[in-house]
Amino acid sequence: MTAATLSGRVGRRAARGATAVVRSWLLFAILVVIWEFAARAGGSKFFPPPTEIAVRAAHLWFTGPASSLFLTDAVFDNVFPSLGRMLGGWVLAAVVGIVLGMLAGRSGKAMDYVGPLFAFFRSIPPPTLIPVFAVLFGLGSGMQIGSIIFGAVWPVLLNTVEGVRSVDQVKVETARSFRTPKAYWLGMVVLPAAAPKIFAGLRVSLSISLLLMVVSELIGAYNGIGRSLLDAQQDFDFPTMWSWLVLLGILGYVFNTIFLAAERRVLAWQPTRLGRD
Amino acid sequence: MPTMLEVSGVSHRYGSGAKAHTAVHDLSFTVEAGQLASIVGPSGCGKSTLLRCIAGLTPPTDGTISLHGDRVAGVPDDLAVVFQDYSRSLFPWLSVQKNVEFPLRWRPIPRAERRARAAEALEHVGLSGVGGKFPWQLSGGMQQRVSIARALASRPALLLMDEPFASVDAQTRFELEDLTRRVQREQGSTVLVVTHDIDESVYLSDRVLVLSKSPASIVADLRVELPAERDQITTRESAEFVTLRGEVARLLHGDGAATSAAATAASDAAEWDLAEQSKSMDATGSKTRR
Numbered sequence: 001m002t003a004a005t006l007s008g009r010v011g012r013r014a015a016r017g018a019t020a021v022v023r024s025w026l027l028f029a030i031l032v033v034i035w036e037f038a039a040r041a042g043g044s045k046f047f048p049p050p051t052e053i054a055v056r057a058a059h060l061w062f063t064g065p066a067s068s069l070f071l072t073d074a075v076f077d078n079v080f081p082s083l084g085r086m087l088g089g090w091v092l093a094a095v096v097g098i099v100l101g102m103l104a105g106r107s108g109k110a111m112d113y114v115g116p117l118f119a120f121f122r123s124i125p126p127p128t129l130i131p132v133f134a135v136l137f138g139l140g141s142g143m144q145i146g147s148i149i150f151g152a153v154w155p156v157l158l159n160t161v162e163g164v165r166s167v168d169q170v171k172v173e174t175a176r177s178f179r180t181p182k183a184y185w186l187g188m189v190v191l192p193a194a195a196p197k198i199f200a201g202l203r204v205s206l207s208i209s210l211l212l213m214v215v216s217e218l219i220g221a222y223n224g225i226g227r228s229l230l231d232a233q234q235d236f237d238f239p240t241m242w243s244w245l246v247l248l249g250i251l252g253y254v255f256n257t258i259f260l261a262a263e264r265r266v267l268a269w270q271p272t273r274l275g276r277d
Numbered sequence: 278m279p280t281m282l283e284v285s286g287v288s289h290r291y292g293s294g295a296k297a298h299t300a301v302h303d304l305s306f307t308v309e310a311g312q313l314a315s316i317v318g319p320s321g322c323g324k325s326t327l328l329r330c331i332a333g334l335t336p337p338t339d340g341t342i343s344l345h346g347d348r349v350a351g352v353p354d355d356l357a358v359v360f361q362d363y364s365r366s367l368f369p370w371l372s373v374q375k376n377v378e379f380p381l382r383w384r385p386i387p388r389a390e391r392r393a394r395a396a397e398a399l400e401h402v403g404l405s406g407v408g409g410k411f412p413w414q415l416s417g418g419m420q421q422r423v424s425i426a427r428a429l430a431s432r433p434a435l436l437l438m439d440e441p442f443a444s445v446d447a448q449t450r451f452e453l454e455d456l457t458r459r460v461q462r463e464q465g466s467t468v469l470v471v472t473h474d475i476d477e478s479v480y481l482s483d484r485v486l487v488l489s490k491s492p493a494s495i496v497a498d499l500r501v502e503l504p505a506e507r508d509q510i511t512t513r514e515s516a517e518f519v520t521l522r523g524e525v526a527r528l529l530h531g532d533g534a535a536t537s538a539a540a541t542a543a544s545d546a547a548e549w550d551l552a553e554q555s556k557s558m559d560a561t562g563s564k565t566r567r
Contacts, residue, residue, distance in 0.1 A: 168365050170360055170362050170365035170366050171366065171368065173334055173358075173360070174358070174366045176334055176352055177352055177356070177357065177358040178379065178380045178431065179352050180383070181383050188368070188379070188382070189368065192368070192370040193370075195370075269369055269370040269371075269411055270369070271369070271413040
């Protein structure tokens with residue numbers, strides 16, 4: 001392979017990558033531009049133009065001292081606690097969901113008993129239960145994490161049960177024919193076999209966690225993104241309010257992207273997946 | 278030659294009462310150590326059920342099975358099974374090397390030795406360079422070889438093969454048959470192959486057990502007097518082979534007039550029930566684990 005062909009291939013791949021990026025973001029960029037012109041023309045205080053939002057956001061978050069990476073107190077006091085609650089709640093929900101899901105899924109009878117209970121609880125819209133958690137834990141992180149866990153556990157739990165129950169019968173018999181001990185059976189066969197479904201559940205849980213983080217903060221919190229958003233709204237400071245809103249959208253997108261990248265890594269062995277990439 | 282496997286009076290009945298279906302009825306035979314025996318019978322006659330009973334995956338309703346003298350209750354320690362459906366039997370999340378190492382994972386062997394044994398097993402089946410690949414990247418024949426290598430890596434006293442070459446194309450089948458013979462002779466292992474292919478049963482083995490239609494019983498136990506060194510072309514042309522396979526075919530198809538339409542219909546219905554029952558067993562498969 002000569003240098004010319006090598007750089008040609010790299011160049012073409014880079015061009016392909018760039019084209020993909022442009023394609024994904026083109027519509028979004030067009031909509032932002034339309035919003036800009038529409039907002040300037042309309043002049044409504046409730047819908048500031050994107051440029052104004054961007055300026056306010058930069059002022060709000062990135063005008064801090066150099067020692068803290070230019071991040072302001074607003075970031076440390078609000079964004080980090082919110083993210084901590086959201087990710088902490090999500091991880092706890094994932095652990096509980098996977099462990100319980102494996103226990104319930106392995107036992108044929110267990111799901112007969114608890115299945116309807118699970119179906120009942122997962123159907124309750126989690127935001128409606130936030131006041132319940134507020135009574136239980138008072139206002140603050142406990143209530144938020146409790147709400148997040150309660151809402152986020154169900155997709156993981158039910159998907160884990162599904163995944164565990166649907167391990168291919170031939171694999172079950174193969175493992176049995178080798179007298180696979182339980183720990184190896186669970187760790188090397190059941191868990192990987194159920195992994196695609198578990199990851200699907202985790203992804204849904206992630207968005208539920210983000211949603212519940214915001215909603216629980218709207219209802220009762222001393223700090224956080226939702227709380228800041230609510231304060232800005234009540235102070236009629238709409239550029240700030242929109243800044244926090246946009247941040248939520250960005251966070252949702254970033255978490256989803258990171259999660260998908262991780263999923264691609266972990267589930268790289270799936271033949272269909274590799275075909276796509 | 279010492280007896281490796283002893284099957285006596287084994288019966289297996291699915292279901293109970295009026296809907297019960299006897300898959301296997303009062304089977305008795307022995308397999309000596311170092312022998313390659315094949316069980317041949319029509320589809321759905323219960324040969325796979327018999328194999329599962331021998332493997333300890335399903336307990337027989339009657340009779341006993343002994344592996345080198347020890348009663349089989351549950352899956353015995355030094356036994357390995359090669360299943361027909363290699364794409365579902367191999368673990369897609371493990372590389373070929375790790376798949377072959379799988380039975381050795383919980384044994385008290387150091388990692389280096391485990392790796393060496395897996396590599397050795399892969400070499401025996403002619404797949405030296407593919408340890409790093411994943412099963413789906415290999416052809417069907419190669420995947421079944423990986424399955425065989427995985428079974429061999431655990432150095433079983435008895436190797437069971439359940440219609441192992443039914444899912445590969447004809448030419449690959451010939452290669453795998455020769456491979457199985459070579460490996461069996463090199464390792465001196467005892468192998469029991471279940472197949473529906475008459476030619477394969479005669480070509481492959483030292484001994485052919487012919488089963489009847491369901492409920493299966495042994496119709497004949499034939500010794501294969503072909504030379505130990507066999508070749509796909511010349512052996513299959515030889516008079517010995519032709520006579521033997523003709524005999525097996527006649528035994529299998531039986532006397533045309535005697536097999537009435539009603540009997541065929543009854544056995545077909547029983548096959549359907551069997552399939553339904555094993556489907557319902559699938560759902561609780563995890564429960565019936567060891």
